[in-house]
Amino acid sequence: xxxxxxxxxxxxxxxxxxxxxxxxxxxxxxxxxxxxxxxxxxxxxxxxxxxxxxxxxxxxxxxxxxxxxxxxxxxxxxxxxxxxxxxxxxxxxxxxxxxxxxxxxxxxxxxxxxxxxxxxxxxxxxxxxxxxxxxxxxxxxxxxxxxxxxxxxxxxxxxxxxxxxxxxxxxxxxxxxxxxxxxxxxxxxxxxxxxxxxxxxxxxxxxxxxxxxxxxxxxxxxxxxxxxxxxxxxxxxxxxxxxxxxxxxxxxxxxxxxxxxxxxxxxxxxxxxxxxxxxxxxxxxxxxxxxxxxxxxxxxxxxxxxxxxxxxxxxxxxxxx
Amino acid sequence: xxxxxxxxxxxxxxxxxxxxxxxxxxxxxxxxxxxxxxxxxxxxxxxxxxxxxxxxxxxxxxxxxxxxxxxxxxxxxxxxxxxxxxxxxxxxxxxxxxxxxxxxxxxxxxxxxxxxxxxxxxxxxxxxxxxxxxxxxxxxxxxxxxxxxxxxxxxxxxxxxxxxxxxxxxxxxxxxxxxxxxxxxxxxxxxxxxxxxxxxxxxxxxxxxxxxxxxxxxxxxxxxxxxxxxxxxxxxxxxxxxxxxxxxxxxxxx
Numbered sequence: 001x002x003x004x005x006x007x008x009x010x011x012x013x014x015x016x017x018x019x020x021x022x023x024x025x026x027x028x029x030x031x032x033x034x035x036x037x038x039x040x041x042x043x044x045x046x047x048x049x050x051x052x053x054x055x056x057x058x059x060x061x062x063x064x065x066x067x068x069x070x071x072x073x074x075x076x077x078x079x080x081x082x083x084x085x086x087x088x089x090x091x092x093x094x095x096x097x098x099x100x101x102x103x104x105x106x107x108x109x110x111x112x113x114x115x116x117x118x119x120x121x122x123x124x125x126x127x128x129x130x131x132x133x134x135x136x137x138x139x140x141x142x143x144x145x146x147x148x149x150x151x152x153x154x155x156x157x158x159x160x161x162x163x164x165x166x167x168x169x170x171x172x173x174x175x176x177x178x179x180x181x182x183x184x185x186x187x188x189x190x191x192x193x194x195x196x197x198x199x200x201x202x203x204x205x206x207x208x209x210x211x212x213x214x215x216x217x218x219x220x221x222x223x224x225x226x227x228x229x230x231x232x233x234x235x236x237x238x239x240x241x242x243x244x245x246x247x248x249x250x251x252x253x254x255x256x257x258x259x260x261x262x263x264x265x266x267x268x269x270x271x272x273x274x275x276x277x278x279x280x281x282x283x284x285x286x287x288x289x290x291x292x293x294x295x296x297x298x299x300x301x302x303x304x305x306x307x308x309x310x311x312x313x314x315x316x317x318x319x320x321x
Numbered sequence: 322x323x324x325x326x327x328x329x330x331x332x333x334x335x336x337x338x339x340x341x342x343x344x345x346x347x348x349x350x351x352x353x354x355x356x357x358x359x360x361x362x363x364x365x366x367x368x369x370x371x372x373x374x375x376x377x378x379x380x381x382x383x384x385x386x387x388x389x390x391x392x393x394x395x396x397x398x399x400x401x402x403x404x405x406x407x408x409x410x411x412x413x414x415x416x417x418x419x420x421x422x423x424x425x426x427x428x429x430x431x432x433x434x435x436x437x438x439x440x441x442x443x444x445x446x447x448x449x450x451x452x453x454x455x456x457x458x459x460x461x462x463x464x465x466x467x468x469x470x471x472x473x474x475x476x477x478x479x480x481x482x483x484x485x486x487x488x489x490x491x492x493x494x495x496x497x498x499x500x501x502x503x504x505x506x507x508x509x510x511x512x513x514x515x516x517x518x519x520x521x522x523x524x525x526x527x528x529x530x531x532x533x534x535x536x537x538x539x540x541x542x543x544x545x546x547x548x549x550x551x552x553x554x555x556x557x558x559x560x561x562x563x564x565x566x567x568x569x570x571x572x573x574x575x
Contacts, residue, residue: 054416056574079418090409092338094345106334107417135345155417 005068007032007159007190008053013062015048015214022048023059024214030192030207032067035185037205038194039304045214046194047087050161053192054084066159083157087164089148093137097128097147100136101154108155122150126180142173149180160184162193166200178204198304212308225303233257233266234279235294243289250283256306271295327422335419335427339401343431349397354439357390358446364509365450372510383447384535385508387440387468388528392503394436395475396496398428402483403492406573421570425480432476433469440468455541464538467548470555471531475499477562484569503528527554 008030015023023045030036038046051057052064055075063070069077091100101119102112110118123132126146131139136147145165152160165181166174181204185191195201201208202222210218210225218225233256238244244263248255257266267283269275276295284290343350364386369378402425405411414424444452454461479495486492505519506512506528512520523529530550537544 054412056412056415076418079416082416084413084416086409086412088409090413092342092410094342095338099341103334103338104413104417107331107414107419109330151413 004032005065006030007067008192009063009065010049011063013049013052013064014060015045015052015057016060022214023052023062025062026211026215028209028216028219030190030209032190033185033188034206035181035191035193035204036207036209037201038192038209038211039196039198039201040194040211041196041308044211046196046211047163048214049211050084050163050192050194053078054082054161055079056084080155081157082159082161083152083155084161084163085145085148085152085165087167089144091136091144091147091151094135096133096135097123097139098132100147101151104151105154118154122153126150140173141169142176145169145173145177146180149177149184153184157189159190159192162191164194164196166195166197174200210304210307217307218303228303232269232271233296234269234276235264235266235296236280236283236290237262237264237292238289239263239291243284247283247289266296269295327426328420331419331423332426335423336430337427339427339431340434342401343435350435353390353394353397353435354442356393357386357439357443360389361386361443361447362450368509374511377451379447379451380453380540381536382509383444383452384532384539385503385506386443386447387535388471388508388532389500389503390439390443391436391468391472392475392499393496394439395432395472396479396499397435398432398476398479399483399486399492399495400489402428402480403486403489406484407488411574415574421567425477425566425570428480428483429473429476432479433472436472436476437469454539457538457541460538460541463548464535467531467534467538467551467555470552470559474555474558474562477559477566481562481566481569484566484573502526503532506532508532527551527558530554 006029008028010026010028013023013026014021022043026045026049038049040046048057052059053066053071055071055078058072065071066078067081069081071078092103095103098116098119101122102115105115105118106112120129120132123129126149128143128146128150131143136144139147149162149165152162162181166177169177178200181191181193185206193200193204206221207219208222208225209216218228220228235257236247238247241260241263244260244265248258248265251265251267254267255265256268257264259265267279269279276293280290280293361382364382365379369382372378372381374381405424405428411424448454479499482495483492486495503509505515505523506526507523508528512523512529515523530547531554533547534544534551536542537547
């Protein structure tokens with residue numbers, strides 16, 4: 001299994017819509033098995049990447065392969081390998097849950113009895129058996145997403161793309177969906193999901209790829225990323241802008257955060273007293289520049305901020321946190 | 322192109338889907354069944370007394386009403402195709418390698434089936450209020466054939482319009498275009514009563530030969546070249562629509 005081609009392989013992928021460059025030389029590799037997250041803000045290129053992988057959009061240049069098959073030249077083989085669950089659950093409101101799934105199962109080539117059996121099994125597995133004979137229009141948002149996930153499994157795909165699977169769900173439905181996604185990976189399927197929620201990536205993904213401006217800016221496990229970009233950081237607040245500027249110059253690229261408005265900057269630290277003391281001596285030898293220091297646990301948010309210079313979640317921007 | 326090849330199983334599943342969805346959409350179904358009947362009653366009882374056609378007005382108007390309801394019902398196809406495009410269903414189907422032709426065939430066949438039902442309903446009511454077609458089974462069959470061909474052409478054209486529209490509401494606007502086409506024709510009044518500029522249009526638009534064929538075939542009167550013209554129009558429009566929808570589908574989803 002491990003020696004086969006990677007589930008996904010992108011090399012120098014480029015795509016523009018008019019003047020807008022969406023993918024700017026994206027190169028990445030997703031090994032077979034497990035849950036992988038493409039993390040990025042709106043406009044980072046997540047959805048376009050997934051659409052190219054799902055054969056819905058053609059790249060301008062570069063190559064994209066799924067399970068070794070080229071998404072342009074071997075489109076049909078790719079389509080037999082993958083499935084996509086999009087941002088809005090693509091289901092027929094006027095059909096019941098079981099009718100939707102049976103229809104899709106028949107389209108994958110199953111005969112009617114086998115298709116009905118597949119539909120019933122999936123409805124059971126996604127806890128929708130009771131609602132199977134109700135029209136989808138009566139379903140709640142969470143039920144629709146579960147049915148949508150079930151629908152993406154009818155063809156027994158080996159790679160599943162989930163484009164922002166929990167956007168717009170309430171916290172409880174999101175939690176429920178996370179469990180389901182976790183189970184998918186347990187069944188040996190490779191899951192590639194896009195998300196703008198750090199918590200989601202942290203909780204679900206074995207490997208996180210941070211996308212910014214249509215290119216990969218970092219990848220690794222959540223723990224890797226936190227470690228690499230500072231497991232903990234020392235946040236220093238300065239008396240005045242001159243002190244801040246001087247310290248910034250002195251530390252160079254060791255600065256992981258800067259918030260000039262609050263006269264503060266951060267550097268990575270291991271959090272031990274000797275190291276903190278040494279750092280303070282280094283940046284503030286005269287001992288009257290720094291007015292306050294705080295040691296903070298790094299979060300994925302910090303990683304994101306370090307990489308992109310912007311807070312990760314739009315909600316945080318609005319709230320000004 | 323794999324997107325445009327028709328696979329029988331796919332088409333059959335898509336037809337089943339669209340017929341089921343049509344049956345479930347009760348509002349739209351009732352409208353497309355009742356509106357033609359109401360329009361016919363309106364023409365016969367409200368306008369019929371004032372219109373001189375040389376025969377009982379109900380006899381004159383029934384073929385026109387049949388076409389009016391065909392156009393109206395078929396135009397609904399545009400709305401359902403646009404809905405499929407905007408809610409992500411077509412994308413899901415594409416990732417499952419279901420081709421455009423199969424998807425559109427589902428919509429078109431469901432549309433033809435819907436309209437066959439409403440046609441039978443209108444004919445039933447028409448007979449109840451005094452329409453007396455000639456007893457000539459072969460000619461009936463020919464009339465059914467012409468109507469079916471017309472339905473097919475309008476449905477497929479609607480599907481193409483559905484691929485063009487950005488929203489289901491915009492697609493709905495197309496319904497009106499098709500609904501008005503039968504008015505400036507020989508459907509409701511003889512074209513000789515129209516001003517000359519309008520008569521020129523009425524005599525040379527596709528609806529007129531279709532109506533003249535239906536009228537002649539149902540009433541067992543001479544039809545002249547009307548059926549030939551009707552078939553030529555319908556086959557031409559159908560070919561155009563199939564071609565156009567193929568191009569539009571590829572452009573829309575690229």
